[in-house]
Amino acid sequence: MHDGGQAAVMEAHWGGGAAPFGATWQKTMMWIFIVTDALLFSGLLCGYAFLRQAAIQPWPKQSEVFSIPFIALMTFILITSSMTMGSAVTAARLGDHKKARTMLAITIFGGLCFLGCQAYEWSHLIHEGARLTGALPGSTLAAEGVPPVFTQAFFVLTGFHGSHVLSGLIILIVTLVRWSMRKTPSQGVEMAGLYWHFVDLVWVFIFTLFYLL
Amino acid sequence: MATHAAHAEHAHAPQAFIWKYVFSKDHKVIGIQYYVTAMLMALVAGLLAMLIRVQLAWPEKDYTWLGKIFPMGYDVGGGFGVMRPEFYAMLFTMHGTIMVFFVLSTAPVSGFGNLLIPLQVGARDMAFPFLNGLSYWTFLPGCLVILASFFVESGAAAGGWTSYPPLSALKGAVPGSGTGQTMWIIGMVFFIASFTMGGLNFVTTILNLRTKGLSMFRLPLTMWAMFLVAILGLLAFPALVAACIMLVFDRHYGTSFFIPAQIALNNVPLLTQAGTPLHQGGSPLLWQHLFWFLGHPEVYILMLPALGFTSDILSTFSRRPIFGYKSMVLAMCGIGFLSFIVWGHHMFVSGMSPYLGMAFAVGTILIAVPSAVKVFNWLATLYRSRIRFTTPMLWAMGVISLFISGGLSGVWLAQAGPDIHLHDTMFVAAHFHLIMAGAALFGVFGATAYWFPKMFGRLMSEPLGKVHFWFTFITYYGTFFPMHYIGIAGHMRRIYDPYQYEFLKPLQPINELITMSALILGASQIIFFVNFFWSAFKGKKAGENPWEANGLEWTTQSPPPHGNWPGEIPEVHRWPYEYSNPDAPRDHVMQHEPAGAAAGH
Incomplete structure (x- = not known):
């Protein structure tokens, strides 16, 4: 049993009963990391909600600031990439090497499209006068009455x-x-798939809580 | 088979000094690295506390001599040295920060956690040894950044260990709010990253790498504590990371997450050139909520390992099974859960709705229930037992004592009404120094004496250990018990010269008593360091199981070799608390002994 060298010696064998959730330690670790990272986003989202509740100025209508159909398209792209990721995982598990490769490539393409859309959205808003510290005085956004909390939450959350x-x-x-x-x-x-699904899920929350509500 | 296995490990253990002792991936070496680093940080933070105490007892004395050592801290004019108020603020800020994060979260959790988890669950190493090594080498830069912040131009952070904005958000608020606060944030980010890596390893190792037969309810209570602590850390620290991200944006990029519009700096309102407020719409209360969402679980991150060590040590030296094992586990789980829903009790004076305040108060008082369960279980374990008064046992009993005395004042502070009077007084300082700092510290000392054989293969000196315990125990109470009294009398918690107020002048003799006690407390820690280093090299050699204990860590050599067991990993047949079973041939049956041993065959 020790012919495998150090790896075999150092690898401790599960023996305490059934492996929890039938997961290896690598996968368990990924899951716990995702929970931790999710709480980080919860912290940011709660902070945003707190400041929005406490804001004195009226909150601007998101549909006037953003093009909601465009954001919906971004969301669609990201969720589709989650689907192709799922196919990649299934294919990898079944040993379909080529299909897994294709699906991974499509997922990467979807992610790149999303980032491109985000870059476009950012530059568009910056062009309209959005700055990290608030709307630029005299800009389109300032005329719409966008408070500083709005832009700073936007840049920090989406960024x-x-x-x-x-x-x-x-x-x-x-x-x-x-x-x-x-x-x-x-x-x-x-495991890469787990992380990708998590990133997509976070976007669903940001889309709902920041763009829609 | 066994010798063959031993060969295989020998061949693969790293031989070069730098890989074996510096950039090691071996959990025992990493544990010792964490432990020693934390204890050195404790020296620094302890010295800061001594300066605080000297100032509080005799603020009117001439400190020219201290001014020579700390030129940034004292105004020496006309041959008379006086401490600068901002230096005092820096002292208590850095004392708190270093002690809470870099000492008491590190020595028991990262130090003993790394040392003990694979040994007690029967694994060759942590689940991900590389990540484990990386976590130490992320922690160390954090320590160095925090230490370096003392030497920047305007001094280290001075906004309290809680770093409330606007003190932390506006660079010009106090001298330490500049570079010092920036370095505080950097240090904390390093610390949190390292703690997260450690926590991931802790949870997965305890869940997935247990040896054959070791079910969760056969784990030593120390392992349960480590498991819960890692979960608490993983769930709580992200809130502080989120807060730190926003704080960095506020400080360096002009956002206003924590800064409201009506803010003035040195009586000058903060305005843009156009005359509009520079910041708008932020709330300092947001920081308090996020910080205490971390901060309250954090105090249990300090406490729980000490409670675990105490249970294990108590059972070993009273030669009795721990009373109510499952209720102990449930109590720790309960404490861990409740710690997430009570953060508001740090904010009773922030003007929260009384209904919300009441919910937080009730939740906080509920923590007394699992805490009392633990205390009664410990007392029941001790009841009519033949106690072996070794050094670790003394420390464990010290933990129980501090846990009770500190817990009782907690019930006062948990209620919004009394807390409005006691908030930010010395009473609070007394409370948390007894329960959180004291119990955690005593737990660390107890664990050091108890598991020293597994660190260095030797025993610590018993006479020195006992002298150290009694000096520490008496002066610890001497330092922190009178603080309750001056706190009720209205002595503020963070004030560099209390006697500028007429009504605090009569308290000076008590402050002098506290300071003398604190100085003896500080000095007696020298005994520990002497004992530690002397014993590590010259102490009595320990066998495999010097305390006649039952855990898996006592089935291998002291110190354990690379890979922990020279042969096969032992199998587990029972819980680790099988002491004084009348049917067994000996007064203790170890976890790995086959079933027949317990029945006396």
């Missing part, structure tokens, strides 16, 4: 989510390369 999408993309690209080189087991694809 923080965007950075998560970016790191998700990096993880996916690494996974795709390693998968193509047959260097990662199907669990690697599954």
Whole structure:
């Protein structure tokens, strides 16, 4: 049993009963990390909700500031990429190497489209006078009565989510390369998938709580 | 088979000094690294406390000599040295920050957690050894940043360990709000990142790497404490990260998450060139909510390991099974759960709705129930037992004592009414120094003496340990018990010269008594450091199981080799508290002994 070298010796064997949730430690660790990261977003979202409740100025109508159909398109793209990610995980598990590769590539493409849309949205709003510290005096947004809390919450929430999408993309690209080189087991694809689904789920909350409500 | 396995491990254990002792992935080395770093940080934070105490007892004395050591802290004019108020604010801020995060969250959790988890659950190492090593090497830069912040131009952070805005959000609020506060945030980010990596490892190792037969309800209570602490940390720290992100934006990019419009700095309103408010719509209360959502679970992150150590030590040296094992586990789970819904009791004076205040008060008082369950279980374990008064046992009993005395004042503070009078007085300082700081510290000392063999293969000196305990125990109460009294009398918690107020002048003799006690307390810690380093190199050699205890960590050599067990990992057949079973041949049956051993075959 020790012929596998250090890995075999150091790997402790599960023996305490049934593995909790039938998950390996790698997957358990990913899940717990996702919970932690979700709470980070909860902190930011709660902060935003708190300040919005406490705001003296009226909250602007989101449909006047943003183009909601465009945001809905972004949401659609991201959710579709979650679906293709699901197919990639299933294919990887079933050992369909080629399909998993294709699906991963489509997912990455979807993520890139989302980031592109976000960049467009940011530049559009900045052009209209949105700044981190509030609407630029005399700009279109200032005329609409956008309070500083609105823009700062917008940039911090979407920016923080965007950075998560970016790191998700990096993880996916690494996974795709390693998968193509047959260097990662199907669990690697599954864990990258977990993170990607989480990033998408966070967007659903941001979309609902910031753009719609 | 066994010798073959031993060979395999020997061959693969890293040999070079730098990989074996510096950038190690071995959980025992990482645990010791964490522990030693935390204890050195404790020295720094302890010295800050000594300066605080000297100032509070004799603020009118001439401190020219201290001014020579700390030129930034004292105004020395005309041959007479006086402490600067902002230096005092820096002292209590950094004392609190270092003690809470870099000492008492680190030594028991990251230190003993890393050392003990694989040994007590029967694993070769943590689940992800590389992440474990990385977590220490993330923690150390955090320590260095925090220490370096003392030497920046305007001094370290001075907005309290809670870093309430606007003191922390406006760079010009107090001298420490500039670079010092920035470094505070950087240090905390390092700390939280390292704690998260550690916590991920703790939970997955305890869940997934237990040895054969070791079900969750056969885990030592220390393991339950570590498990819960890791979960608390993973759920609570993100709130502080979110708050720190917003704080960084407020400080450096001009947002106003925490800064309201009506703010003035040095009596000058903060306005833009056009005359409109520079900040708008922020709320300092948001920080308080986010901070205390972390802050309250954080105090249990400090406490729970000490409660776990105490249970294990108590059972071993009273030679009795721990009373009510499952109720102990449930009590810890209950404390952990309640800690998330009571953060508002730190904010009773913030003007919250009385109905909300009442909900927080009731939740807080509820914590007394699981805490009392623990205390009664400990007392029932001790009842009519033959106690072996070793050093770890003394510390464990010290924990119980402090847990009771600190817990009783907690019931006062939990209620909104009394708390409005006692808020931010020395009474609060007395309360949390007894229960949170004291119990955690005593737990660490107890655990050090108890598991020293598994760190260095030797025993700590018993006479030195006992002298250290009695000095610490008596002076700890001598320092913090009188603080209740001056707190009720109205002595504020963060004031550099209380005697500028007429009504506090009569309290000076009590403050002098406290300070003398604190100085002895500080000095007696030298005994510990001498004992620690002397014993690590020259102490009596310990066998595998010097205390005749039952846990899996006592089934291997002291200190355990790389891979923890030279041969196969032992199998577990029972819980770790099988003491004084009349049917067994010995007064203790170890976890790995086969079923027949307990029945006396």
